[in-house]
Amino acid sequence: MYFNIHTHYSANEADSTVSIRSFYSDFAHASSGILCSLGLHPWYLKNYEQPLKELKQFVGLPNVLAIGECGLDKVCQTDWALQIAVFRCQIKLANELNKPLIIHCVRAFDEFLKIIDENPPAVPVIVHGFNKKGGISERLLEKGMYLSFGAAILNKESPAAGVLKLIRADKFFLETDDADIPIGDIYRATAAIREISEEAVILQVQQNFATVFKYNK
Numbered sequence: 001m002y003f004n005i006h007t008h009y010s011a012n013e014a015d016s017t018v019s020i021r022s023f024y025s026d027f028a029h030a031s032s033g034i035l036c037s038l039g040l041h042p043w044y045l046k047n048y049e050q051p052l053k054e055l056k057q058f059v060g061l062p063n064v065l066a067i068g069e070c071g072l073d074k075v076c077q078t079d080w081a082l083q084i085a086v087f088r089c090q091i092k093l094a095n096e097l098n099k100p101l102i103i104h105c106v107r108a109f110d111e112f113l114k115i116i117d118e119n120p121p122a123v124p125v126i127v128h129g130f131n132k133k134g135g136i137s138e139r140l141l142e143k144g145m146y147l148s149f150g151a152a153i154l155n156k157e158s159p160a161a162g163v164l165k166l167i168r169a170d171k172f173f174l175e176t177d178d179a180d181i182p183i184g185d186i187y188r189a190t191a192a193i194r195e196i197s198e199e200a201v202i203l204q205v206q207q208n209f210a211t212v213f214k215y216n217k
């Protein structure tokens with residue numbers, strides 16, 4: 001069984017894949033019962049009262065496995081104070097509902113870690129699409145966070161591949177995000193990078209998934 005913890009596409013994968021579909025709007029999709037995560041993405045924040053209300057309406061459903069993607073992005077045009085306020089709201093919500101956070105963070109890791117220190121989440125925190133060097137992975141892992149890796153690892157020279165090679169086995173997840181590739185390709189690349197069998201990757205991610213998402217299939 002493959003686990004794809006972050007995708008924006010509807011599940012067209014084989015039955016052997018459990019996918020968490022990520023929605024940043026139209027949260028009512030969750031009422032269909034599909035496994036998903038719901039969150040207010042920094043790219044799309046304008047007036048957040050109404051979206052936050054809608055998020056709260058659906059995020060408690062049992063098939064909503066996580067809150068996110070949410071976080072901070074210094075590259076987008078969204079007002080910075082607004083990004084911070086909305087991110088804080090979602091940490092609070094995650095704590096209240098006891099659901100993991102899936103984090104989007106672009107060029108804002110110092111600020112992200114500061115907010116985490118001020119508002120410590122009581123739930124697992126997964127930084128998705130990780131592809132950074134310069135000691136950032138160490139700082140996140142030190143806080144007990146998890147890292148999720150996607151298409152970047154298909155390039156063996158990427159920072160992501162370098163981090164994935166050495167990360168503790170119980171700290172990583174795999175994803176396709178918005179890349180149109182089978183999750184199996186990410187598993188096989190992981191096996192090559194960590195120099196273990198694909199079967200070993202399958203078992204490890206399955207175990208990590210069960211631990212963090214309290215979900216067994």
Ligand SMILES: [Zn+2]
Pocket residue numbers: 006008022069177178
């Ligand atoms: Zn995404």
